[in-house]
Amino acid sequence: MEVETGSRTIRFILNGEGYSISSNPVSRTSDVLREELGLTGTKVGCDAGDCGACTILIDGEQRFACLTAAGQLEGHDVQTVEGLAKDGALSLLQQAFHRYGAAQCGICTPGMLMAAQSLLNRHAKPSRKEVEDALGGVLCRCTGYSKIVAAVLEVSGTSSSELPSSAESGVGARTEKVDGKSKLLGTEIYGADTAPQDSMWLRVIRSPHPRASFVLPASESIVAEFPGLVRMLTWQDVPGNKGFGIYPHIKDQPVLAKEEVSYRGEAVAALVGGRKSIESIADADLGIEWTPLAAIENYDDALEAQIPPVQEIHQNNILAEGFLKKGDAESIYQQSTLKAEGCWETSYVEHAYIEPEAGYALRLDQRLELFVSTQTPYMDRDEVAQVLGINPDQVRIIPSAVGGGFGGKLDCSVQPLLAVAAWILGKPVRCTFNRPESLASSTKRHPARMKASASCREDGTLTSFHFDGDFNTGAYASWGPTVADRVPIHCSGPYFVPNILAKTRALLTNGPPSGAFRGFGVPQSAIAHEALMDLLAEQTGIDALEFRLKNALRKGQRTGSGQLLENSVGQAECLEALQPRWKEWLKASMDFNEKSETIKRGVGIGSCWYGCGNTSMSNPSTMRVGINSEGLITLYNGAMDIGQGANTIMIQICSEALGLPDSSFRFIMGDTDLTADAGKTSASRQAFVSGKASQLAGEHLRSQIIHLAEAEEDANLRLEGNTLWVQDQNGEHSILLSDLLPRLNGDVLVGEGTFDPPTTKLDENGQGSPYATYGFGAHIAEVEVDLKLGSTRVLRLAAAHDVGRTVNPTQVEGQIQGGVAQGLGMALMEEYVQGVTENLHDYLIPTVGDMPDIEIMLIEDPEPLGPYGAKGIGEHALIPTAPAILGGIKHATGVAIHRIPATPDRVLSALKQKVNRV
């Protein structure tokens, strides 16, 4: 037990009650609330005043609890999210958030609620601008802020944007999030919110160099030197495989590096002990001897072979290659008169989930339990087992609520380190990454260097497409091979092109590992294909939307990989839905530009398509639903909800299939001891794959009920306490559930469904059917560019997406709004640079003030394989945004931006080059 020095009594009012605590007056209030008073509703995303997750009210004004010393609370009135509800009943503000689906992952929600409450305390009827100003200090990475602002405006009565009415239950309903209330009350438990009382803390020691050799001091001497430090873990302490990685055959990332590091932020040792003790040890005091080495920093370094390769087994630094060939793109291009080409480069983009990586591990005899924020519990289980050298069934992953993932929590972070520490020390161990280490150590979106060209006939019909892309995969494999595989399939866009040649390479460098980030490389390649569509449209004199419509993939056509599209191809419908806005906005921007000299407006368009599920491989999901003797229905949902609403829509689908209302359901999410493997939450697969498994599980349970009651297939079901009533044309039958024997987890009837979407392997030319279905979409954006400052503002955006069937309109809209926000960030501001943008004030993500109005158009071209016709939307929502914004900049200014993001300096420099050319 660590002894707190310098404590004194601090008296204040907290959520209406008098408190007198003994605490260090310089402690962060966020820490005191969370660790000393157990009020974990106040979240911590940065500890630096950048994210606003810790926003509380002090005397009614919003304050960052992380920057407020506990001593400053003396004599003041403090309110946290836990104080908003009265007797467990949501406040009006919380109710509005719930109705609007304003909480997705929910990690920013307490801060948002408190910021909104402070405004409403002062101003009963704020304007939209005042709401945006009040929320401006709180970052949300999931929602795009639209529903949050709408909820605040509605509760203040300033505007009531009535939610469209819908069915009450099942598929198509605007069912409120089943885990929404706990997110609004501040009682939802995330990775950093709980741990066994006697847990030790773990802190990772990381490399300050992108490449270096190092010598660690002996662990024993370090432990002897620093009181409170129990152990310094090094690579030698890892009992099983010393490395981890996504692919079964590639475990190239060391749990703890041995002798050499390959990127800045790589883990070399882990200190375990009392929290204050390990935090007070400066890295420099450990006496690690570093010898910096020449680092491979870019594509040319990687390919030129002047510097020793990043990994010995990849002497040319090429981790993986992708290839697709259809027809003869090269000769068709050579013969064409109408053709366009270009080069584009994109940057490292950080996931910037507001919840940093966190969790705890606990050894129970010969088993290990890991409570962690993750997108993929079963992969974590297997990874931890191989690192410990034990069987997977000796590991139980208990997922926390996930405060945002976007692909970044598919890779291991705290998992192997916590597992090793708890396993060898036999004590519970917890860890929460701080923001700089989260930024430095987590995976990123692959930076890309792309060259592409395309040709068409005079009538605008596309004839060829050629893509050559290098993707910087950083120091370790992570998802690099997946990006290399997925991009060639998608890089020609949602268009019918008879001749395609596409090559990709995932190149190793001494950068942070690039991994999965909403789109697996497709958003980068969409920038290239959409710019080419604009260029060809210009050359042919065809309107940019019409050009895309003319070439849009349709049913009966084959994709670049030769796959016949037989069902659910709504690309043309998406473009048609946007046509009226496109014409209207083009005219509005022309009218504006006639009167404006230094500010110019333009409208751009981007299209997308995206295969739902893993590329050319089996990716099954199994879901279970049970009903117990008391009539309680439980969905055992292994499909991780990372904010996108999987918990809610899986219940909606299962309820529809079972024929009982979704309000009768509860759920268990992702616990590997209790739920079946539903695969990872990635690749826009859960609504489609696990949704179908939920439907099958519901149907399976229903068939057992029908059989027991000897009723007709179309019978109506009704639950009254522990009695199931089954009514068909022959009358009503009853099943007394308490008469049945328990089978699994106390359930007396259990339904199970498994779905594995049909795909085929690709041949050496990338030909085959890599996905069972694709989602389609298009965005248009009106932007305003300040020609003097180079700054770009997106004024409005319209998004049309073919989702097959909308399971829950609120959740789908939320995915699109959040995707637009991330696409906007990628287009205009987000750029991770090792050692430079390692916190949330240097690494910028969109705030509420950066967001445009977003109009959403949902197209439903049902996918027969999907649950009630549904397919994915998670990644599709982001892909067209950046191309639409970049197209808007070009339309407004006449200059094309080839280095992304289009920051003001890059826009200005492009404008200057244009002037010089003239």
Ligand code: FES
């Ligand atoms: S945790 Fe306080 S502002 Fe981020």
Ligand code: FES
């Ligand atoms: S809901 Fe705002 S960060 Fe996830």
